[in-house]
Amino acid sequence: MDFWARRSILTNILGIVLFAATGGLLLLGAARLPFLQSAPQRWVTVVYYALITAATLLVTRLYDRMPAAWAGLGLHRWTARELLAGLALGLSMALVAWAPIAAVGGVSAGQGWSSRDLGYFIPTMILLAAGEEVLFRGYLFQRLVEIIGPVAAVLGSALLFALGHYGNPNATMLSTAIIFIGGIFFALCYIRTGSLWLPIGAHAAWNLVLGKVLGLPVSGLDFGGSLLRTGIASPAALTGGDFGPEGGAAGIIALAFGIWALLRLPAITFSPYVYAGVFRAFAARPGKTVRSGGS
Numbered sequence: 257m258d259f260w261a262r263r264s265i266l267t268n269i270l271g272i273v274l275f276a277a278t279g280g281l282l283l284l285g286a287a288r289l290p291f292l293q294s295a296p297q298r299w300v301t302v303v304y305y306a307l308i309t310a311a312t313l314l315v316t317r318l319y320d321r322m323p324a325a326w327a328g329l330g331l332h333r334w335t336a337r338e339l340l341a342g343l344a345l346g347l348s349m350a351l352v353a354w355a356p357i358a359a360v361g362g363v364s365a366g367q368g369w370s371s372r373d374l375g376y377f378i379p380t381m382i383l384l385a386a387g388e389e390v391l392f393r394g395y396l397f398q399r400l401v402e403i404i405g406p407v408a409a410v411l412g413s414a415l416l417f418a419l420g421h422y423g424n425p426n427a428t429m430l431s432t433a434i435i436f437i438g439g440i441f442f443a444l445c446y447i448r449t450g451s452l453w454l455p456i457g458a459h460a461a462w463n464l465v466l467g468k469v470l471g472l473p474v475s476g477l478d479f480g481g482s483l484l485r486t487g488i489a490s491p492a493a494l495t496g497g498d499f500g501p502e503g504g505a506a507g508i509i510a511l512a513f514g515i516w517a518l519l520r521l522p523a524i525t526f527s528p529y530v531y532a533g534v535f536r537a538f539a540a541r542p543g544k545t546v547r548s549g550g551s
Contacts, residue, residue: 268399274319275395279311298380305387312395323537325530327395328452332529335453341524342445342457345517349458350465353501353510354472354486356494361487366471370481377479378468385459392417392439393446393455406447414439424476424499431496431503435475437511438502444518450530458514466500473500 286292286307292300309329316327324330369378392413400409417439418432445455467474471482476499488495496503501510518524 263402265403268402271315271319272396272399275311275315275399278315279308282307282311298384302380302383302387305383305390308387308394309390312390315395321537323533325451325533326537327398328393328446328450329390330451330530330533332451332527332533334527334529335451338449338451338453338527339457342454342459343461345445345454345514345524346458346461347465348517349510349514350462350470350501352513353506354466354470356506356509357472357488357496357501358470358486361489361495363470363487364485366483366485367481369468369483378464381463381467381479382460385463386456388417389442389446389452389456389459392420393443393452397443397446401447410440410443410447413443417442421475426473426476426498426503428499428503430493431476431499434502434504434507434511437508441511441514441518444515448518448524448526450526450534454524473498475500475502 283304286303292303295303312327313324313329316322316324320326325332397409397413400412403409404412414436418436421427421435422432442455442459445458446452448454463474463479466472467477467479467482469483471485472488473496488497492504494505495501496507501507
Protein backbone atom coordinates (compact mmCIF):
# COMPACT_ATOMS: atom_id res chain seq x y z
CA MET A 257 0.00 0.00 0.00
CA ASP A 258 1.42 3.41 -0.94
CA PHE A 259 2.13 6.20 1.51
CA TRP A 260 -1.15 8.08 1.00
CA ALA A 261 -3.15 4.99 1.95
CA ARG A 262 -1.62 4.80 5.44
CA ARG A 263 -4.33 6.49 7.45
CA SER A 264 -6.44 5.30 10.35
CA ILE A 265 -9.63 3.35 9.83
CA LEU A 266 -11.57 6.03 11.70
CA THR A 267 -10.30 8.75 9.35
CA ASN A 268 -11.53 6.78 6.36
CA ILE A 269 -14.88 5.92 7.95
CA LEU A 270 -15.50 9.58 8.72
CA GLY A 271 -14.66 10.40 5.11
CA ILE A 272 -17.20 7.85 3.90
CA VAL A 273 -19.85 9.26 6.23
CA LEU A 274 -19.17 12.81 5.04
CA PHE A 275 -19.21 11.70 1.41
CA ALA A 276 -22.54 9.90 1.87
CA ALA A 277 -24.04 12.88 3.72
CA THR A 278 -22.81 15.41 1.14
CA GLY A 279 -23.96 13.32 -1.78
CA GLY A 280 -27.30 12.62 -0.11
CA LEU A 281 -27.98 16.31 0.52
CA LEU A 282 -27.09 17.22 -3.07
CA LEU A 283 -29.31 14.48 -4.47
CA LEU A 284 -32.23 15.43 -2.22
CA GLY A 285 -31.90 19.03 -3.31
CA ALA A 286 -31.78 18.07 -6.98
CA ALA A 287 -34.86 15.87 -6.63
CA ARG A 288 -36.90 18.98 -5.85
CA LEU A 289 -35.94 20.77 -9.05
CA PRO A 290 -38.98 20.97 -11.35
CA PHE A 291 -37.09 20.37 -14.61
CA LEU A 292 -35.65 17.09 -13.31
CA GLN A 293 -39.09 15.78 -12.38
CA SER A 294 -40.11 15.81 -16.06
CA ALA A 295 -36.74 15.05 -17.67
CA PRO A 296 -35.93 11.69 -19.33
CA GLN A 297 -34.64 9.16 -16.84
CA ARG A 298 -31.24 8.89 -18.53
CA TRP A 299 -30.56 12.60 -18.07
CA VAL A 300 -31.80 12.49 -14.49
CA THR A 301 -29.23 9.77 -13.88
CA VAL A 302 -26.53 11.89 -15.54
CA VAL A 303 -27.35 14.81 -13.22
CA TYR A 304 -27.22 12.53 -10.19
CA TYR A 305 -23.82 11.19 -11.27
CA ALA A 306 -22.59 14.77 -11.68
CA LEU A 307 -23.66 15.53 -8.12
CA ILE A 308 -21.86 12.42 -6.84
CA THR A 309 -18.75 13.67 -8.62
CA ALA A 310 -19.20 17.07 -6.97
CA ALA A 311 -19.53 15.40 -3.56
CA THR A 312 -16.34 13.45 -4.24
CA LEU A 313 -14.37 16.58 -5.07
CA LEU A 314 -15.79 18.56 -2.15
CA VAL A 315 -15.00 15.94 0.48
CA THR A 316 -11.58 15.26 -1.03
CA ARG A 317 -10.65 18.94 -0.92
CA LEU A 318 -12.29 20.05 2.34
CA TYR A 319 -12.05 16.95 4.53
CA ASP A 320 -9.12 14.94 3.19
CA ARG A 321 -7.28 18.13 2.14
CA MET A 322 -5.98 16.39 -0.95
CA PRO A 323 -6.04 17.26 -4.67
CA ALA A 324 -8.51 15.78 -7.15
CA ALA A 325 -5.78 13.39 -8.35
CA TRP A 326 -6.02 11.61 -4.99
CA ALA A 327 -9.63 10.67 -5.85
CA GLY A 328 -8.65 9.62 -9.37
CA LEU A 329 -10.11 12.71 -11.04
CA GLY A 330 -7.09 14.98 -11.36
CA LEU A 331 -6.02 16.49 -14.66
CA HIS A 332 -2.37 15.80 -15.42
CA ARG A 333 -0.04 15.15 -18.34
CA TRP A 334 -1.12 11.52 -18.62
CA THR A 335 -4.87 12.20 -18.58
CA ALA A 336 -5.22 12.12 -22.38
CA ARG A 337 -2.91 9.10 -22.59
CA GLU A 338 -5.01 7.15 -20.10
CA LEU A 339 -8.29 8.12 -21.76
CA LEU A 340 -6.96 7.05 -25.16
CA ALA A 341 -5.60 3.80 -23.72
CA GLY A 342 -8.99 3.13 -22.15
CA LEU A 343 -10.80 3.86 -25.41
CA ALA A 344 -8.46 1.51 -27.29
CA LEU A 345 -8.89 -1.18 -24.65
CA GLY A 346 -12.70 -0.89 -24.63
CA LEU A 347 -12.80 -0.91 -28.44
CA SER A 348 -10.62 -4.03 -28.61
CA MET A 349 -12.74 -5.83 -26.01
CA ALA A 350 -15.95 -4.94 -27.83
CA LEU A 351 -14.57 -6.37 -31.08
CA VAL A 352 -13.42 -9.54 -29.30
CA ALA A 353 -16.93 -9.99 -27.86
CA TRP A 354 -18.58 -9.18 -31.19
CA ALA A 355 -16.61 -11.65 -33.36
CA PRO A 356 -18.27 -14.92 -32.20
CA ILE A 357 -21.71 -13.27 -32.09
CA ALA A 358 -21.31 -12.01 -35.66
CA ALA A 359 -20.13 -15.45 -36.76
CA VAL A 360 -23.38 -17.12 -35.70
CA GLY A 361 -25.83 -14.22 -36.15
CA GLY A 362 -24.59 -12.35 -39.21
CA VAL A 363 -24.05 -8.65 -39.79
CA SER A 364 -26.06 -6.22 -41.90
CA ALA A 365 -26.14 -2.48 -42.50
CA GLY A 366 -27.68 -0.62 -39.61
CA GLN A 367 -30.04 2.32 -39.48
CA GLY A 368 -27.14 4.77 -39.23
CA TRP A 369 -26.57 7.54 -36.74
CA SER A 370 -29.10 10.33 -36.74
CA SER A 371 -28.63 13.86 -35.43
CA ARG A 372 -30.47 12.72 -32.30
CA ASP A 373 -27.87 10.01 -31.79
CA LEU A 374 -25.03 12.53 -32.03
CA GLY A 375 -26.71 15.09 -29.80
CA TYR A 376 -28.40 12.81 -27.28
CA PHE A 377 -27.58 9.10 -27.14
CA ILE A 378 -23.82 9.26 -27.65
CA PRO A 379 -23.13 12.03 -25.09
CA THR A 380 -25.53 10.34 -22.68
CA MET A 381 -23.76 6.99 -23.02
CA ILE A 382 -20.37 8.61 -22.37
CA LEU A 383 -21.62 10.49 -19.32
CA LEU A 384 -23.38 7.42 -17.92
CA ALA A 385 -20.20 5.36 -18.27
CA ALA A 386 -18.17 8.08 -16.55
CA GLY A 387 -20.77 8.40 -13.80
CA GLU A 388 -20.78 4.67 -13.11
CA GLU A 389 -17.02 4.72 -12.72
CA VAL A 390 -17.15 7.62 -10.24
CA LEU A 391 -19.91 5.83 -8.31
CA PHE A 392 -18.46 2.32 -8.22
CA ARG A 393 -14.70 2.99 -8.44
CA GLY A 394 -14.62 6.45 -6.84
CA TYR A 395 -14.40 7.73 -3.29
CA LEU A 396 -16.22 4.89 -1.52
CA PHE A 397 -14.20 2.18 -3.28
CA GLN A 398 -10.93 4.01 -2.70
CA ARG A 399 -11.57 4.41 1.01
CA LEU A 400 -12.51 0.73 1.28
CA VAL A 401 -9.17 -0.15 -0.31
CA GLU A 402 -7.54 1.62 2.65
CA ILE A 403 -9.80 0.01 5.25
CA ILE A 404 -10.12 -3.62 4.11
CA GLY A 405 -7.41 -3.92 1.46
CA PRO A 406 -7.55 -4.00 -2.34
CA VAL A 407 -8.72 -7.60 -2.81
CA ALA A 408 -11.80 -7.33 -0.59
CA ALA A 409 -12.57 -3.83 -1.88
CA VAL A 410 -12.38 -4.96 -5.52
CA LEU A 411 -14.66 -7.93 -4.86
CA GLY A 412 -17.11 -5.82 -2.85
CA SER A 413 -17.33 -3.07 -5.45
CA ALA A 414 -17.72 -5.65 -8.22
CA LEU A 415 -20.62 -7.24 -6.34
CA LEU A 416 -22.35 -3.86 -5.97
CA PHE A 417 -21.71 -3.17 -9.66
CA ALA A 418 -23.31 -6.49 -10.62
CA LEU A 419 -26.31 -6.00 -8.34
CA GLY A 420 -26.76 -2.51 -9.77
CA HIS A 421 -27.38 -4.09 -13.19
CA TYR A 422 -29.56 -6.95 -11.99
CA GLY A 423 -32.73 -4.94 -12.61
CA ASN A 424 -31.86 -4.27 -16.26
CA PRO A 425 -34.10 -5.80 -18.95
CA ASN A 426 -33.40 -9.47 -19.73
CA ALA A 427 -30.88 -9.83 -16.88
CA THR A 428 -30.05 -13.37 -15.76
CA MET A 429 -27.90 -14.96 -13.10
CA LEU A 430 -25.25 -15.54 -15.79
CA SER A 431 -25.28 -11.90 -16.88
CA THR A 432 -24.98 -10.80 -13.24
CA ALA A 433 -21.96 -13.08 -12.77
CA ILE A 434 -20.31 -11.72 -15.94
CA ILE A 435 -20.91 -8.12 -14.90
CA PHE A 436 -19.34 -9.03 -11.55
CA ILE A 437 -16.20 -9.96 -13.53
CA GLY A 438 -16.56 -6.69 -15.42
CA GLY A 439 -16.58 -4.85 -12.10
CA ILE A 440 -13.29 -6.55 -11.21
CA PHE A 441 -11.84 -5.46 -14.55
CA PHE A 442 -12.81 -1.80 -14.11
CA ALA A 443 -11.52 -1.78 -10.52
CA LEU A 444 -8.19 -3.14 -11.74
CA CYS A 445 -8.11 -0.35 -14.33
CA TYR A 446 -8.18 2.17 -11.48
CA ILE A 447 -5.66 0.30 -9.34
CA ARG A 448 -3.20 -0.01 -12.24
CA THR A 449 -3.19 3.73 -12.98
CA GLY A 450 -4.34 5.51 -9.81
CA SER A 451 -6.85 7.44 -11.93
CA LEU A 452 -10.40 6.96 -13.17
CA TRP A 453 -9.56 8.02 -16.74
CA LEU A 454 -8.58 4.54 -17.95
CA PRO A 455 -11.77 2.81 -16.71
CA ILE A 456 -13.91 5.74 -17.93
CA GLY A 457 -12.40 5.42 -21.42
CA ALA A 458 -12.74 1.63 -21.49
CA HIS A 459 -16.32 1.71 -20.18
CA ALA A 460 -17.42 4.42 -22.62
CA ALA A 461 -15.80 2.70 -25.62
CA TRP A 462 -17.36 -0.66 -24.72
CA ASN A 463 -20.84 0.83 -24.53
CA LEU A 464 -20.49 3.01 -27.63
CA VAL A 465 -18.91 0.43 -29.92
CA LEU A 466 -21.35 -2.32 -28.99
CA GLY A 467 -24.45 -0.14 -28.94
CA LYS A 468 -23.88 2.50 -31.63
CA VAL A 469 -21.42 0.87 -34.04
CA LEU A 470 -22.08 -2.88 -33.94
CA GLY A 471 -25.79 -2.74 -33.11
CA LEU A 472 -25.89 -4.98 -30.05
CA PRO A 473 -27.72 -4.57 -26.74
CA VAL A 474 -25.63 -3.18 -23.90
CA SER A 475 -26.52 -4.63 -20.50
CA GLY A 476 -30.03 -5.33 -21.79
CA LEU A 477 -30.53 -1.79 -23.13
CA ASP A 478 -31.12 -0.79 -26.76
CA PHE A 479 -29.61 2.59 -27.66
CA GLY A 480 -31.32 3.08 -31.00
CA GLY A 481 -29.78 3.35 -34.45
CA SER A 482 -26.31 1.99 -35.17
CA LEU A 483 -23.80 1.82 -38.00
CA LEU A 484 -24.15 -1.96 -38.25
CA ARG A 485 -26.78 -4.38 -37.05
CA THR A 486 -25.57 -7.70 -35.65
CA GLY A 487 -28.04 -10.55 -35.45
CA ILE A 488 -28.52 -12.24 -32.08
CA ALA A 489 -28.75 -15.96 -32.78
CA SER A 490 -28.66 -19.03 -30.57
CA PRO A 491 -27.05 -20.17 -28.42
CA ALA A 492 -27.79 -17.43 -25.90
CA ALA A 493 -25.11 -18.89 -23.64
CA LEU A 494 -22.61 -17.65 -26.24
CA THR A 495 -24.19 -14.44 -27.51
CA GLY A 496 -25.96 -13.27 -24.37
CA GLY A 497 -29.28 -13.04 -26.19
CA ASP A 498 -31.26 -9.85 -25.68
CA PHE A 499 -29.01 -8.79 -22.80
CA GLY A 500 -26.01 -8.46 -25.10
CA PRO A 501 -22.47 -9.87 -24.87
CA GLU A 502 -22.34 -9.30 -21.10
CA GLY A 503 -24.90 -12.09 -20.79
CA GLY A 504 -22.93 -14.85 -22.50
CA ALA A 505 -19.56 -16.48 -23.10
CA ALA A 506 -18.62 -13.76 -25.61
CA GLY A 507 -18.50 -11.31 -22.73
CA ILE A 508 -16.34 -13.64 -20.64
CA ILE A 509 -13.86 -13.99 -23.51
CA ALA A 510 -13.70 -10.21 -23.94
CA LEU A 511 -13.15 -9.62 -20.23
CA ALA A 512 -10.44 -12.28 -20.08
CA PHE A 513 -8.70 -10.50 -22.95
CA GLY A 514 -9.14 -7.14 -21.24
CA ILE A 515 -7.70 -8.31 -17.93
CA TRP A 516 -4.78 -9.94 -19.74
CA ALA A 517 -4.04 -6.73 -21.66
CA LEU A 518 -4.42 -4.64 -18.52
CA LEU A 519 -1.88 -6.68 -16.62
CA ARG A 520 0.58 -7.28 -19.48
CA LEU A 521 0.80 -4.05 -21.47
CA PRO A 522 3.70 -1.93 -20.16
CA ALA A 523 2.02 1.29 -21.35
CA ILE A 524 -0.71 0.83 -18.72
CA THR A 525 0.93 1.74 -15.44
CA PHE A 526 0.65 4.05 -12.46
CA SER A 527 0.98 7.67 -13.54
CA PRO A 528 4.13 9.36 -12.21
CA TYR A 529 2.23 12.67 -12.28
CA VAL A 530 -0.45 11.34 -9.96
CA TYR A 531 2.20 9.84 -7.68
CA ALA A 532 4.26 13.03 -7.54
CA GLY A 533 1.29 15.36 -7.12
CA VAL A 534 -0.28 13.36 -4.32
CA PHE A 535 3.10 12.90 -2.63
CA ARG A 536 3.66 16.66 -2.58
CA ALA A 537 0.16 17.29 -1.22
CA PHE A 538 0.60 14.67 1.49
CA ALA A 539 4.04 15.95 2.43
CA ALA A 540 2.72 19.49 2.81
CA ARG A 541 0.29 18.46 5.53
CA PRO A 542 1.62 19.32 9.02
CA GLY A 543 2.55 16.52 11.37
CA LYS A 544 2.66 13.82 8.70
CA THR A 545 5.49 11.36 8.24
CA VAL A 546 6.03 10.60 4.56
CA ARG A 547 7.31 7.24 3.48
CA SER A 548 7.61 6.76 -0.25
CA GLY A 549 6.92 3.50 -2.02
CA GLY A 550 6.27 0.24 -0.29
CA SER A 551 3.59 -2.39 -0.70
